[in-house]
Amino acid sequence: EVQLVESGGGLVQPGGSLRLSCGASGFSFSAYSMNWVRQAPGKGLEWVSYISTTRSTIYYAGSVKGRFTISRDNAKNSLYLQMNSLRAEDTAVYFCARDSGYCSSTRCVEGSGNFDYWGQGTLVTVSS
Amino acid sequence: QSALTQPASVSGSPGQSITISCTGTSSDVGSYNLVSWYQQHPGRAPKLMIYEVTKRPSGVSNRFSGSRSGNTASLTISGLQAEDEADYYCCSYVGSSTFVVFGGGTKLTVL
Numbered sequence: 001e002v003q004l005v006e007s008g009g010g011l012v013q014p015g016g017s018l019r020l021s022c023g024a025s026g027f028s029f030s031a032y033s034m035n036w037v038r039q040a041p042g043k044g045l046e047w048v049s050y051i052s053t054t055r056s057t058i059y060y061a062g063s064v065k066g067r068f069t070i071s072r073d074n075a076k077n078s079l080y081l082q083m084n085s086l087r088a089e090d091t092a093v094y095f096c097a098r099d100s101g102y103c104s105s106t107r108c109v110e111g112s113g114n115f116d117y118w119g120q121g122t123l124v125t126v127s128s
Numbered sequence: 129q130s131a132l133t134q135p136a137s138v139s140g141s142p143g144q145s146i147t148i149s150c151t152g153t154s155s156d157v158g159s160y161n162l163v164s165w166y167q168q169h170p171g172r173a174p175k176l177m178i179y180e181v182t183k184r185p186s187g188v189s190n191r192f193s194g195s196r197s198g199n200t201a202s203l204t205i206s207g208l209q210a211e212d213e214a215d216y217y218c219c220s221y222v223g224s225s226t227f228v229v230f231g232g233g234t235k236l237t238v239l
Contacts, residue, residue: 037174044131044233045166045174045217059227095173102162102180113221113228114164116185118173 002026002117004096009122016086016126022079022096022119030074033057033099033110036081038092039121046092049081050099052110059111064090086126093121132157132218132231139237145206148234150218151199156229158199162221165194165203168233169214177216178203205236213238 008020022034036048049070050059058070069082079096096119102112133151140146150157150165157163163181166174176185178194181201191206201220205212218231 045168045219045230047219047228047230050227057224059225097174100179111221111224111227112180113162113219114176114179115166115174115219116176116179118175120173 002098004098004117004119006094006096006119006122009094009124011125011127012086013128014087014126017082017084018086018124020081020083020094020096020122020124022081024077024079024098027098027117029077033101034072034079035097035099035115036070036079037095037097037115037118038090038124039095040089040092043092048094050111051079057111083124086124088126091124091126093123095119095121130229132220132229134216134218134231134234136232137235137237139239140205140208141239142208142210144208145204146208146236147205148203148216148218148236150201150203150220150231152201152220152229153199156199156220156222157196157201160221160223163194163196163201164219165192165201166217166219167212167214168217174217208238210238212236 003025005023033052051070067085071080097115098117100114100116165178168174182194
């Protein structure tokens with residue numbers, strides 16, 4: 001059974017830092033690209049960041065670029081999100097999500113935006 | 129990249145069919161066969177319901193179907209059931225760097 005379990009959320013002051021983790025099990029973690037998606041209280045989903053299987057391709061949403069860093073350790077089946085210079089507007093539940101990839105008739109690509117498995121989320125609250 | 133446009137709410141009675149629209153542009157929904165739909169019940173993680181515009185993951189009821197016309201994708205739920213009451217989000221690939229964009233979400237109420 002595929003499982004994604006986030007941890008590391010909590011209360012942090014504006015300007016502070018936090019590191020989120022996502023532990024994966026039930027599948028070959030190194031074979032899938034991964035994402036972080038967040039949801040502010042009462043709001044919709046917002047994609048945050050993407051990392052490919054070998055870490056060669058990384059993307060960030062404009063709202064977090066330069067402040068957040070995504071990483072992964074395939075040996076530990078773990079995904080991370082280092083969040084610095086946190087702002088009140090970063091307050092949200094943060095989900096890790098597996099990207100299923102995409103295959104056309106001629107080739108397969110890793111990043112597709114098809115998020116086939118999600119963790120339960122971890123709440124980050126930025127407040128003084 | 130702006131969010132995709134979804135109606136804030138839709139409703140239907142048990143047994144009826146409803147359709148949720150998701151309007152983008154020729155740079156996202158209209159360009160790639162990578163539109164997905166997610167169901168989210170309160171306090172729960174999102175669940176993939178439709179991917180690559182029309183495909184259903186294993187285990188998802190065939191009452192859920194996806195389609196696209198031009199820059200607008202749609203999710204249709206037939207034979208509405210009480211457990212379908214949830215928030216629904218569309219999502220489209222938009223190319224490298226920007227990667228994906230979500231819709232604002234639609235709250236489905238089963239009357």
